[in-house]
Amino acid sequence: MTTVPRVPAVPSRGAGLLNRVVHAYARRRFGAVPEPVAVAGHHRRLMLASAVHETAVERAATVLEPSLRELVQHRTATVVGCSWCVDFGAMLALHRGLDADRLRHLDDYATSPLYTDTERLALDYAGAMTALPVTVTDEQVAELDRRLGHAGLLELTYLVALENARARGNAALGITDQGFTSGSACAVPVASPGPRP
Incomplete structure (x- = not known):
C-alpha cells in the first residue's frame, strides 16, 4: 500500500x-x-x-569502516521505525557492497556470527542512543573509544544522531518506503510505519 x-x-x-x-x-x-x-x-x-x-x-565520515557506518545507521532507522530510511539506506548499503545477509539478520546481531564484537558494541550503542530516554553508559563509551579511538567514537555518535534526525523527521511527515529495494534479490525487511493519529 x-x-x-x-x-x-x-x-x-x-x-x-x-x-x-x-x-x-x-x-x-x-x-x-x-x-x-x-x-x-x-x-x-x-x-x-x-x-x-x-x-x-x-x-x-571516513574514520569508521564503511560497513560499520551502514550497519549502525540501518539499525537506528529500524529502531525508530522509518520505513523510508530502511529502504533507502538498504539500497545505498547494497550498492556499496554490504552483504544483504547482514542487513536481513540485523535483529539477531547480538548472537549472529555475521557480526564482529566491535560491530555488536556499536549496534548496542546505536540502540542506546536511539532509546528514549537515552541509555548510553560510561562503559559503552569507554569500550568504543578504546576500540575506535576518539575520532571513530565521535563519527559513530554523529552518524547515529543524524540518522535519528532523518528517521524522526520522515516519520513525522509520513514519508514511507519509496521502493528503492522492492523487487530486488536482497529482500531486506522494511520497518512498518507507526499508526497515524
Whole structure:
C-alpha cells in the first residue's frame, strides 16, 4: 500500500530552478528523487542546507569502516521505525557492497556470527542512543573509544544522531518506503510505519 506524505512532494515539472536542479541530480545519482528531498522543496533554503550538510558528512565520515557506518545507521532507522530510511539506506548499503545477509539478520546481531564484537558494541550503542530516554553508559563509551579511538567514537555518535534526525523527521511527515529495494534479490525487511493519529 502506497501512502502519501502529510506534506505533498514538490513535483519536478513546474518547480523552480533550484528544485529542478536538485531533482535532476538526485535522479541521476539514485534513480529517483528521494521523497524527503521532494517534500523539502517547499523550503528551498533548508533543502539546500540539508543537501550541503549531507554531502559534507558523506565526505567527512571516513574514520569508521564503511560497513560499520551502514550497519549502525540501518539499525537506528529500524529502531525508530522509518520505513523510508530502511529502504533507502538498504539500497545505498547494497550498492556499496554490504552483504544483504547482514542487513536481513540485523535483529539477531547480538548472537549472529555475521557480526564482529566491535560491530555488536556499536549496534548496542546505536540502540542506546536511539532509546528514549537515552541509555548510553560510561562503559559503552569507554569500550568504543578504546576500540575506535576518539575520532571513530565521535563519527559513530554523529552518524547515529543524524540518522535519528532523518528517521524522526520522515516519520513525522509520513514519508514511507519509496521502493528503492522492492523487487530486488536482497529482500531486506522494511520497518512498518507507526499508526497515524
